[in-house]
Amino acid sequence: MGKEKFIIAIDGHSSCGKSTVAKDLAKALSIAYVDTGAMYRSVTLYALRNNLIINGKVDEEKLIAALGNINVTFAFNASEKRNETFMNGESIEKEIRNMEVSSHVSLVSAIGAVRKQLVEWQRQMGKDTSLVMDGRDIGTVVFPNADLKIFMTASDEVRAQRRFDELTAKGEKVSMDEILNNVRERDRIDSTRAESPLRKADDALLLDNSNMTMGEQFEWIMERLRERNLI
Numbered sequence: 001m002g003k004e005k006f007i008i009a010i011d012g013h014s015s016c017g018k019s020t021v022a023k024d025l026a027k028a029l030s031i032a033y034v035d036t037g038a039m040y041r042s043v044t045l046y047a048l049r050n051n052l053i054i055n056g057k058v059d060e061e062k063l064i065a066a067l068g069n070i071n072v073t074f075a076f077n078a079s080e081k082r083n084e085t086f087m088n089g090e091s092i093e094k095e096i097r098n099m100e101v102s103s104h105v106s107l108v109s110a111i112g113a114v115r116k117q118l119v120e121w122q123r124q125m126g127k128d129t130s131l132v133m134d135g136r137d138i139g140t141v142v143f144p145n146a147d148l149k150i151f152m153t154a155s156d157e158v159r160a161q162r163r164f165d166e167l168t169a170k171g172e173k174v175s176m177d178e179i180l181n182n183v184r185e186r187d188r189i190d191s192t193r194a195e196s197p198l199r200k201a202d203d204a205l206l207l208d209n210s211n212m213t214m215g216e217q218f219e220w221i222m223e224r225l226r227e228r229n230l231i
Helices: 018-029 036-049 060-069 099-109 112-125 138-142 156-169 176-192 214-227
Strands: 007-012 032-035 072-077 082-087 131-135 148-153 205-208
Touching: 007 018, 007 138, 018 032, 018 036, 018 131, 018 214, 032 036, 032 072, 032 082, 032 112, 036 060, 036 072, 036 082, 036 099, 036 112, 036 131, 060 112, 099 112, 099 176, 112 131, 112 138, 131 138, 138 148, 148 214, 156 176, 205 214
Parallel strands: 007 131, 007 148, 032 131, 148 205
Antiparallel strands: 072 082
16 A cells, blocks of 8 residues: 655756656656756746856846746646646746756756745645655755655766767757766766755665666666555
């Protein structure tokens, strides 16, 4: 007999497949999925569109003042069979995945007031329903009492190759060196920022998926859920 309401928190480094496995879990378990990375990417896109990031510097004061103007929601696109991110009613799923947003999202994520606001939004989402949420500080800050915490990682090179394959499949022209540097720089910023740095929660299970298929990762997490009688 599974638990009526439970929360799965998946944290880890960039480009290690957190969102993909989280979506698969949500679908299999018929629970909500919240892509916190997409939320930070949405705020980053808003900042870029409104010239609040110039030469790698964020106008923090103006961005913080504008947070009330940003409404991020998620919906399932039945025709394309995927989750889609919306900002103020506009689908921005494709735009938030490009390299410009990827290159600036860690700067925006490091701003304390931005994290505080988004953590509040995220906690509200998990108040009354079971969900799986992935990000950088879900098990440490957003849901420290989550029923299952996973910390995912993979080698720099494996993560860069996955990101390169994903972007080139979409027709983007990118170089492997650019992607690898972006992965390493995001790790550095995420792990050393003052506000909610990326780290493995003491009670999180480590999942290094460098040599695992998506199916193997999915089954590994499902087995952990069964062990805890959550499903």
